[in-house]
Amino acid sequence: MQLSKKQNEYIVNATHRWNIKSGAVRSGKSFVDTAFxxxxxxxxxxxxxxxxxxxxxxxxxIERNVLQPMREIYTDKLIGQINSQNIARICGEEVYCLGAEKVSQVAKIQGASIKYCYGDEIAKWNKEVFQMLKSRLDKPYSCFDxxxxPEHPTHWLKEFLDNDELDIYLQRYTIFDNPFLPAEFVEQLCKEYEGTIYYDRLILGLWKRAEGAIYKRFADNPEKFRCEVLDELEEKPQYKQFKKNDIVSIEIGLDFGGNQxxxxxxxxxxxxxxxDVIGLMSRRIMAKDTDADIDSNMLDQLFCDFLQDVIDQYGVIVKHGDYVEYCNVESVYYDNAETVLGNSIRNAVEKRFPWMIVRKAKKAxxxxxxxxxVRLMGAGRFWITEDCKSLxxxxxxxxxxxxxxxxxxxxDDGSTDIDSLDAFEYTIxxxxxxxxxxV
Structure with a gap:
C-alpha cells in the first residue's frame, strides 16, 4: 500500500483530539483514512x-465513501454491512454508522460516550450534530478523524477549525498533493472548474466565498457553446454539429412563474x-407580454404548442404500420410546487401526446x-442551439x-431568469x- 508524502505526514502528526483534513477533491484525504x-x-x-x-x-x-473502499482492502470478513440497528462490524468491533444531515438521525447515540468517531464530508453535516459530538468525546483517549x-469562509466548521485554543490538527490539501492521479485527469478536472468558485475550493482547497457570475465560462463567450442539430452534417460547420438521429433522449422541463x-x-x-447535453429549445412566457391573463387553460395550450415545436424541429419519427412514434421525445418534468397547474399540464399533454410521460420534478x-x-460546460459536454435564447x-x-x-x-430577486435555469435543471x-x- 503506497501512500503520498502528505498522507504519511497525517499518520505521524494526527495525534490530537481533533484530526481533520480539509481540501481538494481526489487529493487523497479519504484514502489514508480507509486504508490505515x-x-x-x-x-x-x-x-x-x-x-x-x-x-x-x-x-x-458512508457505505459508498468509507465502508466499500475499506472492504476492497480488508475484505468483507473484516468490514461488515450496516445492519438494521445502524451497526457495522469493523475489525471485530461494533461501529455505529449514522447520517449527520439531520439531528434526528443521530438520536440513538445522544447521551452516549464516544471513544472514536470518524467523520465523512463534515462540512455538509447539520451543525447541531457536530455540537452534540463535541460533548460526547469525553474519554481521555477519545479522538476524531x-x-x-471547503465551503464559504464563514461556515461553522471553518470557525471551529480556526480556533487556536482547541486541540486540533488541521492538514490542508490541494489536488496537486496526490501524486498518484494521472496528469491528464488532473488537467481535465482543472479545466472543468476553471474560472468558477469550485476551482478555488475543489482544486486549490480554499475556503472561498461564492460571488460574481455563476457560469463565468459561459457568460464570457456563449458562442463557444453554440451548436446545430441537422439532418445531415455540413462539411465546413461554423458551430459544433450533431445529427438529429444522434439525439437519443429529449426531455422537457417546465417551471411555473409567480407574479414577478x-x-x-x-x-x-x-x-x-x-x-453531450444539448439545450435544444427554450421559451419564457411573461404575463406582461400577453394580451390576457395567463390562466391554466392558456398555459396548457402554450406548453403543448411548445412541445409540438420541439417535436417538429428535433423529433425522430419511427413508423410502426399506421402508428407513428417520436421515439426520442420522452418526458416532461414540471415544478412540483404547483400541484393544480401540474395536474392540468399532465392532462393536457397526455391527451395531445399520449406516449409522453409527465412527472413531477425531483428538485434536487x-x-x-x-x-x-458547471462541470459539463468545463468539460466541453454542454451545448446550446439558437432556439434557446431565453436559456x-x-x-x-x-x-x-x-x-x-x-x-x-x-x-433570485426577479432581476435574472431563474425560472429557465430551474426548467433546464429539472431535465438533468x-x-x-x-x-x-x-465527464
Whole structure:
C-alpha cells in the first residue's frame, strides 16, 4: 500500500483530539483514512469503554465513501454491512454508522460516550450534530478523524477549525498533493472548474466565498457553446454539429412563474451514453407580454404548442404500420410546487401526446445542479442551439447572492431568469451522477 508524502505526514502528526483534513477533491484525504487510520484507531481502542461511530451525510454515503473502499482492502470478513440497528462490524468491533444531515438521525447515540468517531464530508453535516459530538468525546483517549471539502469562509466548521485554543490538527490539501492521479485527469478536472468558485475550493482547497457570475465560462463567450442539430452534417460547420438521429433522449422541463417571473419551458437532448447535453429549445412566457391573463387553460395550450415545436424541429419519427412514434421525445418534468397547474399540464399533454410521460420534478439541491452544469460546460459536454435564447440569457446573467453570508445561494430577486435555469435543471437532475461520471 503506497501512500503520498502528505498522507504519511497525517499518520505521524494526527495525534490530537481533533484530526481533520480539509481540501481538494481526489487529493487523497479519504484514502489514508480507509486504508490505515480508521482500522488502526478502532483496534487501538478495542475493549475500552465507549462507542465507535462513523458519521456521514447519510448511511448510503458512508457505505459508498468509507465502508466499500475499506472492504476492497480488508475484505468483507473484516468490514461488515450496516445492519438494521445502524451497526457495522469493523475489525471485530461494533461501529455505529449514522447520517449527520439531520439531528434526528443521530438520536440513538445522544447521551452516549464516544471513544472514536470518524467523520465523512463534515462540512455538509447539520451543525447541531457536530455540537452534540463535541460533548460526547469525553474519554481521555477519545479522538476524531475526519475530512471535508471547503465551503464559504464563514461556515461553522471553518470557525471551529480556526480556533487556536482547541486541540486540533488541521492538514490542508490541494489536488496537486496526490501524486498518484494521472496528469491528464488532473488537467481535465482543472479545466472543468476553471474560472468558477469550485476551482478555488475543489482544486486549490480554499475556503472561498461564492460571488460574481455563476457560469463565468459561459457568460464570457456563449458562442463557444453554440451548436446545430441537422439532418445531415455540413462539411465546413461554423458551430459544433450533431445529427438529429444522434439525439437519443429529449426531455422537457417546465417551471411555473409567480407574479414577478415567467413560465419557462426548456427542451434538453442527450447524445448516446450521456456524452453531450444539448439545450435544444427554450421559451419564457411573461404575463406582461400577453394580451390576457395567463390562466391554466392558456398555459396548457402554450406548453403543448411548445412541445409540438420541439417535436417538429428535433423529433425522430419511427413508423410502426399506421402508428407513428417520436421515439426520442420522452418526458416532461414540471415544478412540483404547483400541484393544480401540474395536474392540468399532465392532462393536457397526455391527451395531445399520449406516449409522453409527465412527472413531477425531483428538485434536487440547487448547488448540486449548478455544480453538475458547471462541470459539463468545463468539460466541453454542454451545448446550446439558437432556439434557446431565453436559456442563454439565463446562464449569462446568473450570479451568486452576495448578501447571503452563511451559504451559497443563487440570486433570485426577479432581476435574472431563474425560472429557465430551474426548467433546464429539472431535465438533468435525475441523471447527475451518470453525467458527472461520463465527464
Amino acid at each position: 487510520v480508521i482500522p488502526f484507531r478502532i483496534r487501538e481502542r478495542a475493549g475500552k469503554p465507549g462507542l465507535n461511530v462513523i458519521l456521514g451525510v447519510s448511511k448510503s454515503s 475526519g475530512s471535508c471539502n 417571473s415567467g413560465h419557462s419551458f426548456v427542451a434538453r437532448g442527450y447524445t448516446d451514453d450521456y456524452r 439541491s440547487i448547488i448540486d445542479r449548478i455544480r453538475c452544469t 442563454q440569457t439565463a446562464f449569462s446573467d446568473a450570479v451568486w447572492n452576495k448578501d447571503v453570508k452563511d451559504k451559497d445561494e443563487r440570486l 437532475e435525475r441523471e447527475m451522477r451518470d453525467l458527472i461520471e461520463e
